[in-house]
Amino acid sequence: MAETAHFGARQVPLIEKQALVDDVFHSVARRYDLMNDLMSFGLHRAWKDALVTAVDPPKRRPFALLDVAGGTGDIALRVIDRGGEETRATVCDINSDMLAIGCGRAGGRITFTEANAEALPFKDRSFDAATIAFGIRNVPRIENALREAYRVLKRGGRFLCLEFSRVDLPVMDRLYDAYSFAAIPPIGKAVTGDGGAYRYLVESIRKFPPPERFAEMIGEAGFARVEFTRLSGGIVAIHSGWKL
Ligand SMILES: C[S@@+](CC[C@H](N)C(=O)[O-])C[C@H]1O[C@@H](n2cnc3c(N)ncnc32)[C@H](O)[C@@H]1O
Numbered sequence: 001m002a003e004t005a006h007f008g009a010r011q012v013p014l015i016e017k018q019a020l021v022d023d024v025f026h027s028v029a030r031r032y033d034l035m036n037d038l039m040s041f042g043l044h045r046a047w048k049d050a051l052v053t054a055v056d057p058p059k060r061r062p063f064a065l066l067d068v069a070g071g072t073g074d075i076a077l078r079v080i081d082r083g084g085e086e087t088r089a090t091v092c093d094i095n096s097d098m099l100a101i102g103c104g105r106a107g108g109r110i111t112f113t114e115a116n117a118e119a120l121p122f123k124d125r126s127f128d129a130a131t132i133a134f135g136i137r138n139v140p141r142i143e144n145a146l147r148e149a150y151r152v153l154k155r156g157g158r159f160l161c162l163e164f165s166r167v168d169l170p171v172m173d174r175l176y177d178a179y180s181f182a183a184i185p186p187i188g189k190a191v192t193g194d195g196g197a198y199r200y201l202v203e204s205i206r207k208f209p210p211p212e213r214f215a216e217m218i219g220e221a222g223f224a225r226v227e228f229t230r231l232s233g234g235i236v237a238i239h240s241g242w243k244l
Contacts, residue, residue, distance in 0.1 A: 002014070002015075003015075005017040005140050006204065006207040007020045007021070007200065007204075008199065008200040008201075008202075008203030008204050008207070009203040009206075009207070014140055014141070015140075017140040018094070018116075018140050021138045021140075022094065022095055024194075024196075024197040024200055024201075025071070025095045025097065025098050025138075025197075026095060026097050027192065027193075027194045027197050028188070028192045028194055028197050028198075029072075029095070029097035029098050029100070029101055030097075030101070030192075031191050031192040032071065032072055032098065032101065032192075033072055033074075033101070034191060035187070035188060035191050035192060035198070038187055038191060039183075039184050039187055039188070039198070043232060043235075044134075046231075047162055047231055047232070047236050048074055048075060048078060048133060048162065049078065050162075050231060050238060051075060051131060051133060051160060051162040051238055052075065052078040052079055052082055054160055054238055054240060055079055055082075055129050055131060055158075055160055057079050057082050057083030057084070057087045057129075058083065058084060058087075059083065059084040060084050060086075061084070061086060062086040062087075062088075063083055063084070063086065063087045063088070063128050063129070064088050064089075064090070064126065064127045064128050064129075065079050065083075065087070065088065065089045065090070065127065065128065065129050065130075065131065066089075066090050066092065066120075066122065066126070066127040066129070066130045066131070066149075066152060067079070067089060067090070067091045067092070067130075067131045067132070067133070068092050068093075068117045068120070068130060068131065068132040068135060068145065068149060069092070069093055069094070069117055069132050069133070069134075069135020069136070069138065069139070070091030070092060070093050070102065070112075070131075070133075070135075071091075071093050071095070071098040071099075071101075071102060071135070072098055072101040072102040072105065073091050073101075073102030073103075073105055073106050073110060073112075074133070075131050075133050075162075076089035076090075076091045076102075076106070076110045077089075077105065077106060077109075077110070079131075080109050080110060088111075089109070089110045089111070090110070090111045090112075090113060090122075090127075091106075091110055091111070091112050091113070092112075092113045092114075092115045092117070092120065092121075092122075093112075093113075093114065093115075093135075094114065094115065094116050094117070095114075096114055099112045099114055117132070117135065117136075117139050117144075117145040117148060117149075118139060118140070118141055118144035118145050118148060119144075119148065120148045120149075120151070120152050122152045123152070124151050124152065125152070125153065125154045125155065125157075126152050126153075126154070127152055127153055127154065127157060128153075128154060128156075128157050128158075129153075129157060129158050129159075129160065130149040130152060130153055130157070130158075130159050130160070131159075131160045131161070131162070132145070132149070132160075132161050132162075132163075133161075133162040133163075134162065134163060134164065135163075136161055136163055137163055137164065137204050137205065137207075137208045138204070142217060143217060143220070143221065146159075146217060146218060146220075146221035146223075147221050147222070149221070150221050150222045150223060150243055153243040154243070155243055155244065156242070156243070156244070157242070157243045158240060158241070158242050158243070159218065159223055159240060159241050159242075159243070160238060160239070160240045161214075161218075161238070161239040161240070162236060162237075162238050163208065163214070163236065163237060163239070164205040164208065164235065164236055165208075165210075165211050165230060165234050165235065165236055165237035166210050166211065166234050167233055167234045167235055168230065168233065168234040169233045169234065172233050176233075176235065180202045180205070181202055184198050184199075184201065184202050185198045185199045185202065188201075211228050211230070211234075211237045211239070214228070214239060215227070215228050215239060218239055218241045219241065221241075222243065223241025223242060223243060224241060224242050224243075224244045225241060225242050225244075226239070226240070226241040227239070227240055227241075228240070
């Protein structure tokens with residue numbers, strides 16, 4: 001029987017998932033940044049800042065960041081701002097429309113590459129850190145993306161992943177679910193014209209492995225000292241591991 005994958009709440013043939021995900025991000029690319037602000041009440045900025053604090057780019061030595069599924073460049077721009085003059089960032093994303101928005105914002109400070117997280121076009125041991133923010137959930141074979149991140153990191157390099165997680169506070173979990181399902185798809189429809197894309201977002205969050213299991217997957221890819229921190233009551237979590 002053909003392998004299947006979650007596409008939001010639906011089970012689809014594994015080989016079809018990527019094209020469905022690509023349709024979502026082609027459809028919303030132009031309004032993607034605005035929608036992030038509206039549906040998270042601006043909180044995604046604080047979560048991304050927390051990820052960049054964890055990356056901690058040095059001020060006085062060379063540092064090469066790869067931001068996988070980097071979309072419109074939010075993480076790379078923050079790392080460049082936070083790091084020193086020798087900080088370099090590469091954004092890789094499978095979606096040309098998302099990259100086009102990022103390119104326009106970056107003004108030449110960042111390299112943008114259209115590529116699949118499951119087959120990165122970079123040499124082994126090229127980067128000091130690899131980040132992925134709100135991207136891994138969309139990748140059909142998560143284990144391939146983790147293995148690729150491991151491969152392209154230098155020894156001593158760190159993998160950091162910001163992703164939606166599981167709300168672990170009573171009452172807040174029900175409020176969060178009610179808000180997610182009742183409000184986010186209609187806001188998405190009003191702003192981007194595509195409510196289905198935002199229904200996918202909400203559903204895909206519920207299908208992503210719980211943080212304990214995702215941490216195990218990071219370890220299975222070869223990373224050491226794997227840990228995770230929940231933010232905002234577990235709405236999101238930052239996972240990390242080292243290539244030692
Ligand atoms: C929710 S957006 C996150 C963008 C950005 N990292 C941020 O935090 O704003 C998810 C991104 O993952 C990208 N993506 C989905 N599947 C991918 C894959 N297999 N390889 C690389 N990028 C992928 C999409 O094109 C999209 O830009």
